[in-house]
Amino acid sequence: MEEKRSVSVVIPNYNGRYLLEENLPSVFEALTVAEVSFEVIVVDDASTDESVAFLETTFPQVVLLQNERNRGFSPTINRGIMAATKDLVLALNSDVKLTPNYFLPLFKYFTKKDTFGVMGRILDLDGEKVQDVAKYPQQKPTGKIKSTIDFVLDPMPKNYWLPSLYLSGANALVDREKIQELGGFDEIYAPFYVEDVDLSVRAWRLGWPCYYEHEAVCHHPESVTIANYHKKRKIYVISARNKLIMHALHLQGVSKVIWNLKVFVDFMIYWLALNFRFYEAFFLFLRRFKQLQQSKKRMKQLLKKYNRKESINTIIERMRQEIEAYNVVKLDI
Incomplete structure (x- = not known):
């Protein structure tokens, strides 16, 4: 199957003018390096800062959508997802900075028609601390789906596609048709949290795998967008x-x-x-x-x-058994 090579970047924004100024240039650089057809969609969630004016004057090439009232993460990013027109959608937080080669290791995953998506490695701004990697599949005897265990393989096999229980909503590259089929992120979770876990679980239940790619790197400050605005x-x-x-x-x-x-x-x-x-x-x-x-x-x-x-129980256990054939290193992040 031919690689899908066009990308819609969808960024939800709320009062993130300084984040857009800081991080949007890295998005355009990574897309240029990837040599793909692309569009960048920013959905503004009724910001009260100068986000809209900044985008209109500094990044007129951005497709700007504006909510009339503040609606939270899921409804906001969904508006961009449903407006996307390219093969792939990168769901990207406004506080994430891409490295120039971010997309290059990712396109191969979409040569398999059942792939839902893939996420890269998230480091802090200095590149010294790991924030997000693959998510270990685990279910407790109580039935609880444990989604907070980060892991990698050591060594990382060259030709093995590492499954991840879920894709971080901060940097998930997904098949556009599939995410639109799912209706995007479930808005029942608004205003924030768990919606990315749920999206990936729904994909897995439909037979659409999620992967982690260690060589795709981006940078992210610690919980800036939510912690700054909510108690x-x-x-x-x-x-x-x-x-x-x-x-x-x-x-x-x-x-x-x-x-x-x-x-x-x-x-x-x-x-x-x-x-x-x-x-x-x-x-x-x-x-x-x-x-x-x-x-x-x-x-x-x-x-x-x-x-x-x-069932999700069976999917998690099958995924766990596959991963445990390698040397799993669980990280304390």
């Missing part, structure tokens, strides 16, 4: 709510029963610990019940369309 309590509550949503969407059978029992036990533990943030997260989860049913229905329709019946 720690809100971040905790939204993250906990979204983890409840993801497990409700994707667990089946015995795993789902065990997970529900775990949530019940957590209720007791957090009550004794006087941790009422969990209760806030749970009741926010209940308020998304109607959206949850709609998301389940859409996923069920896609599974039927592509004749897929494999």
Whole structure:
């Protein structure tokens, strides 16, 4: 199969004028080095700074879409994804700086027609600290999908395509037709967190693998875009709510029963610990019940369309067994 070689870069932005000024030049440089047909789409999420004016005057070649009100990550990036026209879509955070050769090791993954996407290695701005690599597939006996374990192989095999449980939403290069088929990131997770895990899990369930490429490098400061604009309590509550949503969407059978029992036990533990943030997260989860049913229905329709019946439990275990044939190094990031 011929490589897919045209790229739509989609960047969601909220009050990130200085980030755009800092990082957009690296995007255009990487695209130029890649020698591909491309478009850069920035979706502004009702910024109150000078982001829009800056883009209009400094980067007129950017396709600029503007939300009338602030909507959060998923609805904002989805608007750009659905407007994309090239073979591949790079979902890119505004605080990520690409290296000049970023795209070059990635195109080969799309010679396989079932590939959903691939992510590169994310380092800090100095290139000294690893922030994101491949995500180890693990499911706890409680049914919990563990998505926070970073890993690499040592040595990294030259001709092995390393699967990753999910692709970071900060730098995921994906097949445009597939991500549009999925409807982009599920907006049930708005305003932020877990949506990239869910997107990749949906892709895996449809038989579309996700990969990690160690030689594709980009740079990223530590949690700039969310931590700068939201309080720690809100971040905790939204993250906990979204983890409840993801497990409700994707667990089946015995795993789902065990997970529900775990949530019940957590209720007791957090009550004794006087941790009422969990209760806030749970009741926010209940308020998304109607959206949850709609998301389940859409996923069920896609599974039927592509004749897929494999559970996420089975997918995770198969992926884990494949990876464990190599020397796995789990990183403490």
